[in-house]
Amino acid sequence: MSYKDILVFLDGSTDNRTRLEFAFSLARAHGARLTGVDVNAAAAFEGEWAERAKSLSDTFHAGAEDSGVPVRFKIADRDAVGWKNFYAHYADLLIATQPNPEASGKVLPGVPEQVLMSAGVPMIVLPQSWKPGPIGRQVVIAWSPSAQATRVVHDAMPILALAQKVTAFAFDPLADQEDADVEMLREHLLAHGIKIAIDKWSNTGDLAPIEALFASRALEEADLIVAGAYSHSRFREALFGGMTKSLMQQFSLPVLVSH
Template sequence: MSYRDIVVYLDAGANTANRVRTAVDLATKYRARLIGVDISTKAAFEGESHNAVVAIKHEFVTALQGKHIDFEYRLAPPDARTAEQLFSHCADLLIATQTNPDDHHLSNSTVPEDVLLSAGVPMLVLPAGWKGENPIGNRVVVAWNFSREATRAVHDAMPILKHAQNVYLFIFAPNYSDENKDVQDVKAHLERHGVRVTLAGWRDHGETDVASALFASLDREDADLIVCGAFSHSPLSEAVFGGVTKVLLNNISMPVLMSN
Protein backbone atom coordinates (compact mmCIF):
# COMPACT_ATOMS: atom_id res chain seq x y z
CA MET A 1 0.00 0.00 0.00
CA SER A 2 1.15 3.53 -0.78
CA TYR A 3 -0.27 6.95 -1.53
CA ARG A 4 -0.99 7.42 -5.22
CA ASP A 5 -3.21 10.53 -5.18
CA ILE A 6 -2.68 13.33 -2.65
CA VAL A 7 -4.94 16.38 -2.45
CA VAL A 8 -3.65 19.62 -0.95
CA TYR A 9 -6.14 22.41 -0.35
CA LEU A 10 -5.17 25.88 -1.58
CA ASP A 11 -6.34 29.35 -0.59
CA ALA A 12 -5.06 32.91 -0.39
CA GLY A 13 -4.17 32.60 3.29
CA ALA A 14 -0.75 32.85 4.87
CA ASN A 15 -0.35 29.09 5.37
CA THR A 16 -0.73 27.87 1.79
CA ALA A 17 2.88 28.12 0.59
CA ASN A 18 4.22 26.02 3.47
CA ARG A 19 1.33 23.58 3.18
CA VAL A 20 2.22 23.05 -0.47
CA ARG A 21 5.86 22.55 0.49
CA THR A 22 4.89 19.71 2.82
CA ALA A 23 2.55 18.24 0.20
CA VAL A 24 5.33 18.29 -2.40
CA ASP A 25 7.69 16.54 0.02
CA LEU A 26 5.15 13.76 0.64
CA ALA A 27 4.20 13.39 -3.02
CA THR A 28 7.88 13.11 -3.91
CA LYS A 29 8.54 10.56 -1.17
CA TYR A 30 5.64 8.32 -2.16
CA ARG A 31 5.76 9.02 -5.90
CA ALA A 32 2.19 10.24 -5.75
CA ARG A 33 0.21 12.51 -8.01
CA LEU A 34 -0.47 15.85 -6.32
CA ILE A 35 -3.77 17.64 -6.89
CA GLY A 36 -4.00 21.23 -5.70
CA VAL A 37 -7.63 22.09 -4.99
CA ASP A 38 -8.42 25.81 -4.78
CA ILE A 39 -11.12 26.31 -2.12
CA SER A 40 -11.32 30.10 -2.26
CA THR A 41 -14.59 31.74 -1.26
CA LYS A 42 -16.40 34.55 -3.06
CA ALA A 43 -15.27 36.87 -0.27
CA ALA A 44 -11.64 36.10 -1.08
CA PHE A 45 -11.98 37.90 -4.42
CA GLU A 46 -12.90 41.12 -2.66
CA GLY A 47 -10.60 43.73 -1.18
CA GLU A 48 -6.92 43.19 -0.37
CA SER A 49 -6.94 39.42 -0.97
CA HIS A 50 -8.05 39.67 -4.63
CA ASN A 51 -4.57 39.59 -6.18
CA ALA A 52 -3.50 36.71 -3.95
CA VAL A 53 -6.52 34.64 -5.00
CA VAL A 54 -5.91 35.26 -8.68
CA ALA A 55 -2.29 34.13 -8.23
CA ILE A 56 -3.05 30.81 -6.47
CA LYS A 57 -2.84 28.63 -9.58
CA HIS A 58 0.37 30.27 -10.79
CA GLU A 59 2.06 29.91 -7.40
CA PHE A 60 1.03 26.26 -7.12
CA VAL A 61 2.34 25.41 -10.58
CA THR A 62 5.56 27.34 -9.92
CA ALA A 63 6.13 25.42 -6.67
CA LEU A 64 5.92 22.14 -8.61
CA GLN A 65 8.33 23.07 -11.38
CA GLY A 66 11.35 20.77 -11.45
CA LYS A 67 9.96 18.44 -8.78
CA HIS A 68 9.47 15.49 -11.17
CA ILE A 69 6.02 14.57 -9.89
CA ASP A 70 2.68 14.48 -11.66
CA PHE A 71 0.39 17.31 -10.57
CA GLU A 72 -2.84 19.09 -11.43
CA TYR A 73 -4.67 22.24 -10.32
CA ARG A 74 -8.42 22.15 -9.79
CA LEU A 75 -10.91 24.80 -8.74
CA ALA A 76 -13.71 23.91 -6.34
CA PRO A 77 -16.99 25.85 -6.45
CA PRO A 78 -17.01 28.61 -3.80
CA ASP A 79 -19.96 26.94 -2.07
CA ALA A 80 -18.66 23.36 -2.39
CA ARG A 81 -19.87 20.92 0.25
CA THR A 82 -19.61 17.39 -1.14
CA ALA A 83 -16.62 15.09 -1.48
CA GLU A 84 -17.04 15.20 -5.25
CA GLN A 85 -16.99 19.01 -5.33
CA LEU A 86 -13.91 19.11 -3.11
CA PHE A 87 -12.16 16.32 -5.08
CA SER A 88 -11.64 14.19 -1.97
CA HIS A 89 -13.41 11.08 -3.27
CA CYS A 90 -10.47 9.87 -5.41
CA ALA A 91 -7.60 10.61 -3.04
CA ASP A 92 -5.51 8.55 -0.65
CA LEU A 93 -4.55 11.51 1.54
CA LEU A 94 -5.86 15.04 2.07
CA ILE A 95 -3.66 17.87 3.35
CA ALA A 96 -5.09 20.95 5.05
CA THR A 97 -4.24 23.44 7.78
CA GLN A 98 -6.09 24.29 10.98
CA THR A 99 -8.66 27.02 10.64
CA ASN A 100 -6.83 30.33 10.99
CA PRO A 101 -8.98 33.08 12.57
CA ASP A 102 -7.02 35.74 10.67
CA ASP A 103 -7.96 34.49 7.20
CA HIS A 104 -10.70 31.89 7.68
CA HIS A 105 -13.03 33.88 5.40
CA LEU A 106 -10.73 33.18 2.44
CA SER A 107 -11.31 29.42 2.27
CA ASN A 108 -14.22 26.99 2.27
CA SER A 109 -15.44 26.50 5.85
CA THR A 110 -15.90 22.73 5.40
CA VAL A 111 -12.10 22.31 5.40
CA PRO A 112 -10.66 20.79 7.46
CA GLU A 113 -13.19 19.53 9.97
CA ASP A 114 -16.32 18.67 7.98
CA VAL A 115 -14.32 17.13 5.14
CA LEU A 116 -12.34 15.04 7.61
CA LEU A 117 -15.53 13.67 9.15
CA SER A 118 -17.35 12.98 5.88
CA ALA A 119 -14.89 12.19 3.09
CA GLY A 120 -13.76 8.73 4.20
CA VAL A 121 -10.18 9.73 3.39
CA PRO A 122 -7.37 10.33 5.91
CA MET A 123 -6.38 13.95 6.41
CA LEU A 124 -3.06 15.44 7.44
CA VAL A 125 -3.89 18.60 9.39
CA LEU A 126 -1.01 21.04 9.79
CA PRO A 127 -0.85 23.61 12.59
CA ALA A 128 -1.52 27.22 11.68
CA GLY A 129 1.86 28.83 11.15
CA TRP A 130 3.46 25.54 10.08
CA LYS A 131 6.72 26.28 8.26
CA GLY A 132 7.22 22.94 6.54
CA GLU A 133 10.97 23.12 7.08
CA ASN A 134 11.40 19.57 8.38
CA PRO A 135 10.11 16.24 7.02
CA ILE A 136 7.03 14.69 8.61
CA GLY A 137 6.85 11.10 9.74
CA ASN A 138 10.27 10.21 11.13
CA ARG A 139 9.10 9.91 14.74
CA VAL A 140 5.40 9.12 14.95
CA VAL A 141 3.09 8.69 17.94
CA VAL A 142 0.05 6.52 17.27
CA ALA A 143 -2.80 7.30 19.67
CA TRP A 144 -4.43 3.89 19.99
CA ASN A 145 -7.64 2.97 21.84
CA PHE A 146 -8.81 -0.23 20.07
CA SER A 147 -11.63 1.65 18.30
CA ARG A 148 -12.77 1.41 14.69
CA GLU A 149 -11.48 4.93 14.02
CA ALA A 150 -8.05 4.22 15.48
CA THR A 151 -7.81 1.02 13.46
CA ARG A 152 -8.70 2.92 10.30
CA ALA A 153 -6.12 5.61 11.07
CA VAL A 154 -3.32 3.09 11.57
CA HIS A 155 -4.01 1.38 8.27
CA ASP A 156 -4.43 4.69 6.44
CA ALA A 157 -1.09 5.85 7.86
CA MET A 158 0.72 2.60 7.09
CA PRO A 159 2.89 4.05 4.27
CA ILE A 160 4.19 6.64 6.73
CA LEU A 161 4.56 4.20 9.62
CA LYS A 162 6.60 1.77 7.50
CA HIS A 163 9.07 4.53 6.60
CA ALA A 164 9.31 6.02 10.11
CA GLN A 165 12.47 5.72 12.17
CA ASN A 166 10.40 5.22 15.32
CA VAL A 167 6.71 4.62 15.96
CA TYR A 168 5.48 5.01 19.53
CA LEU A 169 2.25 3.20 20.37
CA PHE A 170 0.46 5.39 22.93
CA ILE A 171 -2.33 3.69 24.88
CA PHE A 172 -4.16 5.37 27.77
CA ALA A 173 -6.03 2.88 29.94
CA PRO A 174 -6.60 2.08 33.65
CA ASN A 175 -5.24 -1.47 33.25
CA TYR A 176 -2.42 -0.70 30.82
CA SER A 177 0.57 -3.05 30.78
CA ASP A 178 3.14 -3.75 28.08
CA GLU A 179 2.40 -7.42 28.60
CA ASN A 180 -1.35 -7.22 27.93
CA LYS A 181 -2.31 -9.60 25.13
CA ASP A 182 -4.27 -6.96 23.21
CA VAL A 183 -1.32 -4.54 23.38
CA GLN A 184 1.07 -7.21 22.16
CA ASP A 185 -1.32 -8.11 19.32
CA VAL A 186 -1.31 -4.53 18.01
CA LYS A 187 2.47 -4.28 18.30
CA ALA A 188 2.97 -7.60 16.48
CA HIS A 189 0.55 -6.62 13.71
CA LEU A 190 2.46 -3.41 13.04
CA GLU A 191 5.79 -5.22 13.14
CA ARG A 192 4.58 -7.70 10.54
CA HIS A 193 4.15 -4.67 8.27
CA GLY A 194 7.77 -3.71 8.92
CA VAL A 195 6.97 -0.94 11.43
CA ARG A 196 9.50 -0.29 14.19
CA VAL A 197 7.31 -0.08 17.30
CA THR A 198 8.04 1.16 20.80
CA LEU A 199 5.30 0.80 23.43
CA ALA A 200 4.51 4.09 25.15
CA GLY A 201 1.53 3.23 27.33
CA TRP A 202 0.12 5.39 30.10
CA ARG A 203 -1.82 3.91 33.00
CA ASP A 204 -4.87 6.05 33.72
CA HIS A 205 -5.07 6.68 37.47
CA GLY A 206 -7.70 9.37 37.08
CA GLU A 207 -5.18 12.15 37.68
CA THR A 208 -5.06 13.45 34.09
CA ASP A 209 -7.03 13.28 30.86
CA VAL A 210 -6.06 11.45 27.69
CA ALA A 211 -5.13 14.61 25.74
CA SER A 212 -2.79 15.86 28.49
CA ALA A 213 -1.19 12.43 28.79
CA LEU A 214 -0.73 12.25 25.02
CA PHE A 215 1.02 15.61 24.82
CA ALA A 216 3.22 14.71 27.78
CA SER A 217 4.19 11.57 25.88
CA LEU A 218 4.91 13.63 22.75
CA ASP A 219 7.32 15.81 24.69
CA ARG A 220 9.07 12.72 25.94
CA GLU A 221 9.37 11.08 22.53
CA ASP A 222 10.22 14.22 20.50
CA ALA A 223 7.65 13.23 17.88
CA ASP A 224 6.89 15.03 14.61
CA LEU A 225 3.47 13.51 13.84
CA ILE A 226 0.40 12.20 15.66
CA VAL A 227 -1.73 9.46 14.07
CA CYS A 228 -5.19 8.99 15.53
CA GLY A 229 -8.84 8.35 14.82
CA ALA A 230 -11.29 11.23 14.52
CA PHE A 231 -14.69 11.03 16.13
CA SER A 232 -18.05 12.46 15.21
CA HIS A 233 -19.76 15.20 17.16
CA SER A 234 -22.56 13.13 18.64
CA PRO A 235 -23.20 13.75 22.36
CA LEU A 236 -22.23 10.14 23.11
CA SER A 237 -18.86 10.32 21.36
CA GLU A 238 -18.04 13.66 22.96
CA ALA A 239 -18.90 12.22 26.38
CA VAL A 240 -16.78 9.11 25.81
CA PHE A 241 -13.78 10.73 24.16
CA GLY A 242 -13.90 14.14 25.80
CA GLY A 243 -13.64 16.12 22.59
CA VAL A 244 -10.11 14.84 21.91
CA THR A 245 -10.61 15.35 18.18
CA LYS A 246 -11.16 19.08 18.77
CA VAL A 247 -8.09 19.31 21.00
CA LEU A 248 -5.87 17.64 18.41
CA LEU A 249 -7.28 19.64 15.51
CA ASN A 250 -6.46 22.83 17.41
CA ASN A 251 -3.04 21.87 18.73
CA ILE A 252 -0.33 24.33 17.76
CA SER A 253 2.68 22.08 18.05
CA MET A 254 2.65 19.43 15.34
CA PRO A 255 0.81 17.82 12.42
CA VAL A 256 -1.93 15.28 13.00
CA LEU A 257 -3.01 12.53 10.59
CA MET A 258 -6.62 11.61 11.30
CA SER A 259 -9.11 9.11 9.91
CA ASN A 260 -12.80 8.76 10.62
Protein backbone atom coordinates in the same frame (compact mmCIF):
# COMPACT_ATOMS: atom_id res chain seq x y z
CA MET B 1 3.16 0.48 0.29
CA SER B 2 2.65 4.13 -0.65
CA TYR B 3 0.12 6.83 -1.43
CA LYS B 4 -0.42 7.27 -5.16
CA ASP B 5 -2.92 10.16 -5.14
CA ILE B 6 -2.49 13.02 -2.66
CA LEU B 7 -4.75 16.08 -2.49
CA VAL B 8 -3.87 19.43 -0.92
CA PHE B 9 -6.34 22.23 -0.20
CA LEU B 10 -5.15 25.62 -1.47
CA ASP B 11 -6.21 29.09 -0.37
CA GLY B 12 -4.95 32.63 -0.10
CA SER B 13 -3.80 32.37 3.51
CA THR B 14 -0.21 32.83 4.64
CA ASP B 15 -0.21 29.13 5.64
CA ASN B 16 -0.66 28.09 2.01
CA ARG B 17 3.02 28.23 1.06
CA THR B 18 4.26 25.82 3.75
CA ARG B 19 1.28 23.53 3.17
CA LEU B 20 2.09 23.38 -0.52
CA GLU B 21 5.81 22.80 0.07
CA PHE B 22 5.02 19.89 2.36
CA ALA B 23 2.52 18.44 -0.12
CA PHE B 24 5.10 18.45 -2.93
CA SER B 25 7.76 16.83 -0.73
CA LEU B 26 5.35 14.10 0.41
CA ALA B 27 4.13 13.42 -3.13
CA ARG B 28 7.72 13.17 -4.34
CA ALA B 29 8.64 10.74 -1.53
CA HIS B 30 5.74 8.44 -2.42
CA GLY B 31 5.89 8.82 -6.17
CA ALA B 32 2.36 10.22 -6.03
CA ARG B 33 0.31 12.54 -8.18
CA LEU B 34 -0.69 15.74 -6.37
CA THR B 35 -4.07 17.37 -6.84
CA GLY B 36 -4.38 20.98 -5.74
CA VAL B 37 -7.91 22.16 -4.96
CA ASP B 38 -8.61 25.89 -4.75
CA VAL B 39 -11.04 26.33 -1.83
CA ASN B 40 -11.06 30.13 -1.70
CA ALA B 41 -14.44 31.69 -1.04
CA ALA B 42 -15.46 34.77 -3.01
CA ALA B 43 -14.35 37.05 -0.16
CA ALA B 44 -10.75 35.85 -0.58
CA PHE B 45 -10.45 37.83 -3.82
CA GLU B 46 -10.81 41.12 -1.98
CA GLY B 47 -8.39 42.80 0.39
CA GLU B 48 -5.05 41.42 1.55
CA TRP B 49 -5.68 37.86 0.33
CA ALA B 50 -6.57 38.87 -3.22
CA GLU B 51 -3.15 38.66 -4.88
CA ARG B 52 -2.34 35.28 -3.35
CA ALA B 53 -5.83 33.93 -4.10
CA LYS B 54 -5.68 34.97 -7.75
CA SER B 55 -2.24 33.43 -8.29
CA LEU B 56 -2.93 29.97 -6.82
CA SER B 57 -2.87 28.16 -10.15
CA ASP B 58 0.42 29.77 -11.20
CA THR B 59 1.98 29.12 -7.80
CA PHE B 60 0.87 25.50 -7.82
CA HIS B 61 2.13 24.74 -11.33
CA ALA B 62 5.43 26.52 -10.69
CA GLY B 63 5.95 24.30 -7.66
CA ALA B 64 5.12 21.24 -9.72
CA GLU B 65 7.71 22.15 -12.32
CA ASP B 66 10.37 22.64 -9.65
CA SER B 67 9.57 19.39 -7.84
CA GLY B 68 8.93 17.15 -10.83
CA VAL B 69 5.68 15.92 -9.30
CA PRO B 70 2.76 15.13 -11.65
CA VAL B 71 -0.19 17.36 -10.79
CA ARG B 72 -3.74 18.38 -11.58
CA PHE B 73 -5.47 21.57 -10.47
CA LYS B 74 -9.15 21.91 -9.55
CA ILE B 75 -11.34 24.76 -8.38
CA ALA B 76 -14.08 23.96 -5.88
CA ASP B 77 -17.52 25.27 -6.77
CA ARG B 78 -17.90 28.47 -4.75
CA ASP B 79 -21.68 28.46 -5.00
CA ALA B 80 -22.64 24.81 -4.41
CA VAL B 81 -20.35 23.48 -1.73
CA GLY B 82 -20.46 19.72 -1.15
CA TRP B 83 -18.14 16.76 -1.06
CA LYS B 84 -18.17 16.38 -4.85
CA ASN B 85 -16.74 19.87 -5.20
CA PHE B 86 -13.75 19.10 -3.03
CA TYR B 87 -12.62 16.04 -5.06
CA ALA B 88 -11.61 14.30 -1.84
CA HIS B 89 -13.09 10.93 -2.78
CA TYR B 90 -10.47 10.50 -5.48
CA ALA B 91 -7.36 10.64 -3.29
CA ASP B 92 -5.48 8.39 -0.87
CA LEU B 93 -4.55 11.22 1.48
CA LEU B 94 -5.65 14.83 2.08
CA ILE B 95 -3.54 17.74 3.37
CA ALA B 96 -5.03 20.74 5.17
CA THR B 97 -4.27 23.29 7.87
CA GLN B 98 -6.09 23.77 11.16
CA PRO B 99 -8.96 26.26 10.88
CA ASN B 100 -7.81 29.82 11.42
CA PRO B 101 -10.34 32.37 12.75
CA GLU B 102 -8.79 34.97 10.45
CA ALA B 103 -9.78 32.83 7.46
CA SER B 104 -13.46 32.77 8.38
CA GLY B 105 -15.53 33.59 5.30
CA LYS B 106 -12.49 33.46 3.01
CA VAL B 107 -12.24 29.66 2.81
CA LEU B 108 -15.20 27.57 1.73
CA PRO B 109 -17.13 26.17 4.71
CA GLY B 110 -16.49 22.54 5.41
CA VAL B 111 -12.71 22.67 4.95
CA PRO B 112 -11.21 20.78 6.61
CA GLU B 113 -13.52 19.17 9.22
CA GLN B 114 -16.63 18.41 7.18
CA VAL B 115 -14.51 17.12 4.30
CA LEU B 116 -12.82 14.68 6.66
CA MET B 117 -16.18 13.49 7.97
CA SER B 118 -17.60 12.81 4.51
CA ALA B 119 -14.62 11.78 2.38
CA GLY B 120 -13.62 8.47 3.94
CA VAL B 121 -10.01 9.50 3.31
CA PRO B 122 -7.27 10.18 5.90
CA MET B 123 -6.04 13.74 6.32
CA ILE B 124 -2.81 15.30 7.55
CA VAL B 125 -3.73 18.48 9.43
CA LEU B 126 -0.90 21.00 9.85
CA PRO B 127 -0.92 23.44 12.78
CA GLN B 128 -1.54 27.11 12.13
CA SER B 129 1.68 29.01 11.37
CA TRP B 130 3.54 25.70 11.14
CA LYS B 131 7.25 26.01 10.42
CA PRO B 132 8.35 23.56 7.73
CA GLY B 133 10.25 20.54 8.94
CA PRO B 134 10.42 16.78 8.54
CA ILE B 135 7.18 14.89 9.04
CA GLY B 136 6.98 11.15 9.51
CA ARG B 137 10.42 10.34 10.86
CA GLN B 138 9.34 10.13 14.50
CA VAL B 139 5.69 9.07 14.68
CA VAL B 140 3.44 8.59 17.70
CA ILE B 141 0.25 6.55 17.40
CA ALA B 142 -2.49 7.57 19.84
CA TRP B 143 -3.64 4.00 20.38
CA SER B 144 -6.77 2.49 21.88
CA PRO B 145 -8.53 -0.78 20.96
CA SER B 146 -11.17 1.09 18.97
CA ALA B 147 -12.45 1.24 15.42
CA GLN B 148 -11.15 4.81 15.00
CA ALA B 149 -7.59 3.97 16.09
CA THR B 150 -7.52 0.79 14.03
CA ARG B 151 -8.69 2.64 10.94
CA VAL B 152 -6.11 5.38 11.20
CA VAL B 153 -3.24 2.95 11.80
CA HIS B 154 -4.07 1.19 8.55
CA ASP B 155 -4.49 4.53 6.76
CA ALA B 156 -1.05 5.60 8.00
CA MET B 157 0.78 2.43 6.93
CA PRO B 158 2.70 4.09 4.04
CA ILE B 159 4.11 6.68 6.45
CA LEU B 160 4.73 4.21 9.29
CA ALA B 161 6.68 1.99 6.90
CA LEU B 162 9.12 4.85 6.14
CA ALA B 163 9.43 6.17 9.72
CA GLN B 164 12.69 5.95 11.66
CA LYS B 165 10.81 5.40 14.92
CA VAL B 166 7.17 4.60 15.73
CA THR B 167 5.75 4.71 19.25
CA ALA B 168 2.29 3.58 20.30
CA PHE B 169 0.95 5.70 23.16
CA ALA B 170 -1.58 3.65 25.14
CA PHE B 171 -3.72 5.54 27.65
CA ASP B 172 -4.96 3.37 30.51
CA PRO B 173 -4.10 0.11 28.69
CA LEU B 174 -5.92 -3.11 29.48
CA ALA B 175 -4.53 -4.67 32.65
CA ASP B 176 -4.49 -8.35 31.72
CA GLN B 177 -1.37 -10.31 32.58
CA GLU B 178 0.06 -10.34 29.07
CA ASP B 179 -0.97 -6.81 28.03
CA ALA B 180 -2.48 -8.52 25.03
CA ASP B 181 -3.85 -5.42 23.35
CA VAL B 182 -0.67 -3.41 22.77
CA GLU B 183 1.44 -6.53 22.27
CA MET B 184 -0.91 -7.72 19.55
CA LEU B 185 -0.64 -4.27 17.93
CA ARG B 186 3.14 -4.64 18.01
CA GLU B 187 2.94 -8.08 16.40
CA HIS B 188 0.46 -6.89 13.78
CA LEU B 189 2.65 -3.99 12.68
CA LEU B 190 5.77 -6.18 12.75
CA ALA B 191 4.04 -8.46 10.23
CA HIS B 192 4.09 -5.39 7.95
CA GLY B 193 7.77 -4.77 8.68
CA ILE B 194 7.08 -1.93 11.13
CA LYS B 195 8.75 -2.04 14.55
CA ILE B 196 7.16 -0.01 17.34
CA ALA B 197 7.97 1.05 20.88
CA ILE B 198 5.16 1.26 23.44
CA ASP B 199 4.53 4.06 25.94
CA LYS B 200 1.84 3.24 28.50
CA TRP B 201 0.07 5.86 30.60
CA SER B 202 -1.88 4.67 33.62
CA ASN B 203 -5.10 6.59 34.15
CA THR B 204 -5.11 8.16 37.62
CA GLY B 205 -8.05 10.43 36.81
CA ASP B 206 -5.92 13.58 36.74
CA LEU B 207 -5.65 13.96 32.96
CA ALA B 208 -7.84 13.33 29.97
CA PRO B 209 -6.33 11.15 27.20
CA ILE B 210 -5.42 14.12 24.99
CA GLU B 211 -3.75 15.90 27.91
CA ALA B 212 -1.81 12.76 28.84
CA LEU B 213 -0.65 12.40 25.25
CA PHE B 214 0.80 15.90 25.18
CA ALA B 215 2.42 15.34 28.57
CA SER B 216 3.98 12.02 27.59
CA ARG B 217 7.62 11.31 26.90
CA ALA B 218 6.60 9.84 23.54
CA LEU B 219 5.98 13.31 22.06
CA GLU B 220 9.34 14.81 23.03
CA GLU B 221 10.93 14.13 19.63
CA ALA B 222 7.81 13.34 17.58
CA ASP B 223 7.05 15.12 14.32
CA LEU B 224 3.67 13.49 13.61
CA ILE B 225 0.71 12.18 15.63
CA VAL B 226 -1.47 9.43 14.16
CA ALA B 227 -4.92 9.43 15.75
CA GLY B 228 -8.54 8.54 15.14
CA ALA B 229 -10.46 11.79 14.77
CA TYR B 230 -13.32 11.06 17.13
CA SER B 231 -11.96 8.64 19.69
CA HIS B 232 -12.13 11.48 22.21
CA SER B 233 -14.21 14.60 21.74
CA ARG B 234 -11.50 16.74 23.34
CA PHE B 235 -9.07 15.62 20.67
CA ARG B 236 -11.50 16.65 17.96
CA GLU B 237 -11.93 20.04 19.61
CA ALA B 238 -8.18 20.53 19.91
CA LEU B 239 -7.76 19.70 16.24
CA PHE B 240 -10.62 21.67 14.72
CA GLY B 241 -11.31 24.40 17.27
CA GLY B 242 -13.39 24.99 20.38
CA MET B 243 -10.76 23.77 22.84
CA THR B 244 -9.42 25.86 25.71
CA LYS B 245 -6.60 28.22 24.84
CA SER B 246 -4.05 26.42 27.04
CA LEU B 247 -4.51 23.11 25.23
CA MET B 248 -4.58 24.76 21.82
CA GLN B 249 -1.19 26.30 22.56
CA GLN B 250 0.22 22.80 23.02
CA PHE B 251 -1.12 21.69 19.65
CA SER B 252 1.99 22.27 17.58
CA LEU B 253 2.45 18.95 15.76
CA PRO B 254 0.97 17.78 12.48
CA VAL B 255 -1.66 15.06 12.88
CA LEU B 256 -2.68 12.27 10.52
CA VAL B 257 -6.32 11.67 11.29
CA SER B 258 -9.15 9.48 9.96
CA HIS B 259 -12.89 9.36 10.45
